Amino acid sequence: MALREDKIKLRAEESGGSVSPPGEGKFPSLASGPDGPDDDGDDLPFGTPGDLAGAVAGWACRLRLEDLPPEGVHVLRRVMLDVTGCALAGAGTPVARVAHSLVSRVYTSGRCHVIGQSIHLNPLGAVRLNAVACNALEFDPVVLDGSVHAAAVILPVVMAATEMTQGRPQDLMAGLAAGLEVAALIARHAGSALGRRGWSASAVAAGLGATVGGARALRLDADAAAHAVRVAALRVGVLRLAEGTAARATTLGALAEDALHASLLAAEGVIGPEGGVDGPGGVLETLAGYLPKTVVPWRELGQRWALMDPGLSFKLHPLAAPLLPAVEETARLLSTHGIPTRRVRRITVHLNPASVVGLVRTPPATMSQAQHSLAFGIGCLLTFGRVNVSHLRAQVFEGPGLIEAMERVRVLPAPAGLGDDPLIFDSHPHAAGIVVEMEGGDMVQGLCKEAVGGPGHPLDDDALEAKFVSNARFSGMDEARIRVIARRLWDLPG
Structure with missing residues (x-):
């Protein structure tokens, strides 16, 4: 109880007002959200101009895996298979080996898995290392809304968040869906403007999406999740100059760590600046040149699933x-x-x-x-x-x-x-x-006109599994374990 009171006191001090004591309103909780007592969110003013963080967080915290059509759930399985394979292959790259050396010296051990390895790290270390490996080869699927690499940042975050709370596979997959949909929303409406001004649209979209996905997997309430997004918004700017360099993977590893860290801070009562995404001085104004309080149509979320329309592109070759x-x-x-x-x-x-x-x-x-x-x-x-x-x-x-x-x-x-x-x-x-x-x-x-894996020439499940097997073999994994992992990913609940 003292910890919750401290969180509420911190939030009240930072907001300059009062916050309800335990049992008399909303407060951040690792146990609330879609499976907790306060998941309706009807009393929160989502969607007002300058409050995009609150809008997307409120939507994500109410999202359940069963809200997705079966085809959308299957896309999530495909994403997890592909990104896991990319991480297995990417772990053997020079940049991932350097990251492993540094992370293993700086971060403590913990319960969170490092993909394809026997070591376990604390959540922030695992997220950073997994995200570097996932992004090292730039071989991960592309969200076609805005053409951004987002899944390789979002999946490591929701994995660690789910492991922290000993959550169910459904929590992981709902977090991944929420993160990808929010990343697509940001990329769809701001990606081109970000790119023209020298910023990485993938980083901005993936960083905000990963924060939303992590908050959903942690089962934060809507208020805490909104503050997580506002905190994360302070650090999502990555220069496009990183693209095509090894620094890209390490930068995205740090971005993924920041996304999870933002949710953990918000869960402890830290608040971010109002309008951090779309208010005056927020991400969309500062990085994309939007006018303050431009209304991003967040109500598109869940109405047209970007997972399926226009979908994701899965690469057949590890090239740009x-x-x-x-x-x-x-x-x-x-x-x-x-x-x-x-x-x-x-x-x-x-x-x-x-x-x-x-x-x-x-x-x-x-x-x-x-x-x-x-x-x-x-x-x-x-x-x-x-x-x-x-x-x-x-x-x-x-x-x-x-x-x-x-x-x-x-x-x-x-x-x-x-x-x-x-x-x-x-x-x-x-x-x-x-x-x-x-x-x-x-x-x-x-x-x-278009490579295999795009919307006009989709990569079928057999070809996608063959890509996974090839990547896993490159990592040195034995055949039996490769097949077991692939089957587990295909059999995730839906």
Whole structure:
């Protein structure tokens, strides 16, 4: 009781008013929320301009897994399978190994799992380390609303939150759903503006979504969850300059830790500034340039599930999204026409001029550079017949055979569009036209508007599990354990 009284006193002191004593109103609690006595939220003024934090928190705290249609629950299983596989593979990357070394020295042991490892850490350490591994390869699913990477930040947070409270799988999955939906809402309405001003839309959307998801998994009440979002809003700004570098994964690891920390602080009575998201001086004004109190239509939450419409894109190859249509169309042309790679004289790729700007043009020196190099991706096809996580190592992309293959790749901007469609990049920004020239003068060409895994070419469950198995094998996990983990994830309740 004394702890609750301290929380209430702290909140009253910070708000300059009074807060009801225990039993006479709402207060933050790790045991309330959807399964507690105060889950209706009808007396809270959600959705007023400048109170987006309260609106999304109130919605999330009332969300139950059974509120989702069965198709949405299945998408959550797919997300968990894919992100877990990415974490298993990502844990072996140099940046994740560095993070592991630092985290294991700084953070104490605890009850929270580190994905794919036998160690257990306290919640904040586990979240940071898992989020670094999940994001290390940039191979995680993309929320198509705003095209943001959010699941690889949100899942580590809701995992740790669920373990802290010894919650049920339903709490974990509801937290993941809440986090993804809120991330999609933010990205849908502010993602482009954030990007134009040099901020990472993925970080802002994922950071706020992870906080909401963590609060739901912790079963905070709506008032505490709202304050968690306001606290987290103070630290979600990440520069886009981090993209394409190893620092991206470590920064997102810190972002995930901040998201869980915000919920834990709010649970203990700490409040964040009113309007921290959409009020004067809040995230949307300061980072996205919105006018204060712009009303973000939060009532879309639960009306159109972003999990399904437009859904998520699941990557087939561990490369940056703008590269994927070009790599897949090249592979299709080589396979369909039975072209031996030794006969290929040159491959020319025609891309959206906006995509060409972000590509690595020189031979890659790091894993991140390789993932943003179209020459590397196509060079792997010519050298190995495929491209997967096993190729993202210095000894591979420094090999003379791959370097020679990369020299046969040419990338050109296509300002007039592709084929007979001058506006193709408006609807398909990553579309690619491919021309394969062979020794002797023969030539084939093709066009790919969208990579496999996008809404027009979804990755089916079998292909997604094959990706998981490949990633888990890369981590060194034995086959029996791989199959057990996959089956457990597919069998999560719904």
